[in-house]
Amino acid sequence: MPQLKQKANEDFFSKVYELTKCIPYGRISSYGAIARYLGSGKSARMVGWALNASHSNREFIPAHRVVNHNGLLTGKHHFGNSTTMEQLLENEGIIIENDRIINFKEKFWDPGTELK
DNA sequence: ATTCTGACAGCAA
């Protein structure tokens, strides 16, 4: 059937959702890396914006695996409790200290490199 | 249409 406006399929939000769901267990990524992979590059804020809307998404989005380029859990406050995000990450082997990921570079997952 | 905000990133001081 003809869907005239199938724009949502290539919408920025949808891409962010897919890519975020593609992040493997125990791995993390950054907003900038995702934005860059999507082609926007400097639109890292849009990634965060999309993840903010991920609450409306039926699928569970592992947004806790997405942090800023510093490995800082900037969005932890959006997981209900402030400790939920780091709890999830630590459960996956991510070491967090003072809201910052210690082994960020070690666990970093770059969609442009790892995925392709 | 205009303005503000946002889970960021980069750079200057």
Place this chain on the structure above:
DNA sequence: TTTGCTGCCAGAA
């Protein structure tokens, strides 16, 4: 090192 400003794109009022 931290702080602050700017650029960026999209959505809400």
